[in-house]
Amino acid sequence: MTSCPRAEDLYLYLEGELGPYHARKLEEHVECCEACREALEERRLLHEAFTSLPPFEVPGGFARSVMDNLPEPEVRRHGWLAPLVAAVAALSVGLAGFNLFTGTSISDVLVALNGFFGQAVAQAAPLAIKTFKLGGLILKIIRDLLTLGLNGLATFSRVLGPGGIALAIGLTALLAVLAFFGARRFLHQGEGS
Amino acid sequence: MTEDRQLVSRALKGDRRAYEMIVRKYEQPLTSYLSRMTGERETALDFAQEVFLKAYCSLASYRPAFKFSTWLFKIASNHMIDHWRKKKLPTVSIDQPFEEEDGPMTPQIADPGPSVVRKFELAEIREKIERALEAVPETLRELFVLRHVNEFSYEEIAEIKSLPVGTVKNRVFQAKELLRRRMEAS
Numbered sequence: 001m002t003s004c005p006r007a008e009d010l011y012l013y014l015e016g017e018l019g020p021y022h023a024r025k026l027e028e029h030v031e032c033c034e035a036c037r038e039a040l041e042e043r044r045l046l047h048e049a050f051t052s053l054p055p056f057e058v059p060g061g062f063a064r065s066v067m068d069n070l071p072e073p074e075v076r077r078h079g080w081l082a083p084l085v086a087a088v089a090a091l092s093v094g095l096a097g098f099n100l101f102t103g104t105s106i107s108d109v110l111v112a113l114n115g116f117f118g119q120a121v122a123q124a125a126p127l128a129i130k131t132f133k134l135g136g137l138i139l140k141i142i143r144d145l146l147t148l149g150l151n152g153l154a155t156f157s158r159v160l161g162p163g164g165i166a167l168a169i170g171l172t173a174l175l176a177v178l179a180f181f182g183a184r185r186f187l188h189q190g191e192g193s
Numbered sequence: 194m195t196e197d198r199q200l201v202s203r204a205l206k207g208d209r210r211a212y213e214m215i216v217r218k219y220e221q222p223l224t225s226y227l228s229r230m231t232g233e234r235e236t237a238l239d240f241a242q243e244v245f246l247k248a249y250c251s252l253a254s255y256r257p258a259f260k261f262s263t264w265l266f267k268i269a270s271n272h273m274i275d276h277w278r279k280k281k282l283p284t285v286s287i288d289q290p291f292e293e294e295d296g297p298m299t300p301q302i303a304d305p306g307p308s309v310v311r312k313f314e315l316a317e318i319r320e321k322i323e324r325a326l327e328a329v330p331e332t333l334r335e336l337f338v339l340r341h342v343n344e345f346s347y348e349e350i351a352e353i354k355s356l357p358v359g360t361v362k363n364r365v366f367q368a369k370e371l372l373r374r375r376m377e378a379s
Contacts (some may be wrong), residue, residue: 008366050341051320056225
């Protein structure tokens, strides 16, 4: 007969935590050891009581009172503040570094920067206005051409009727095919010569 | 578990109803734990409220790789530790014998003693356990409650308490044997 199991193993066995090999050994031992059988039965009763202790009775409005005491979610009111501070800090560090390495005073650098940006804006602004005007003109021309083409097609279809439109589509397809093969032949002759 | 993660994700986006669902799901297990740890109903409810508030404020730090329940109970356990520190409760080292009314008692108990609990009915045993539990040192009591009241696995308790699994198993066993001894003595 194997030696008596530890009390800890009796609990682990009851919890299913002992592992199959040790569990079988314990079962075999308990069958022939009355003291351990009694000890196991006692722990079984205790284990049953441990695992069935009554739950705490929570009052009905508890969750509501928890929610009422929670802070409002944080709203990011100043989302622009952090990038602005970072930009100002970066500019200050840059200016200080420039001053340190070149010996130029910060006020001179600021004046030079002001002149540079002023000049850039003075040159870029007329160019941007001209580009904008040209873009508008091109769009107007395209719109007029499309309107003209659609009006022409509408007039054409009214004059011809359904039969005439079918004939026109057929003739256009035929001409496209002929033009395709004609172009291929023309290109082959070009390659041969 | 996935449901918890979804609720947390919604709560993080400002959905308060999602957090209310979390509160409703965990109010009972959390108060069951806290009531056994404090021994007072009203204190347990106050602590539960504080734990839910702490959890809400640090929800962004929750990592979905872990179970939400273990994360929440870790907060609760730390809350209890803070409470004990503030109150400066006399703590009993589990390595040292501690005094009982009928003489010193060593927590490490191994040999199966004579049967005494058989005479009690199950309900009576539960009542005796609840009473005896109050006298069990908090380091052992907490692990016993997490295991048998909250039904966490030994591995989950080890995660909550940042202890090795073997230590958790041993301390839960010590708590049970202490309870058994106290019930025998009563």
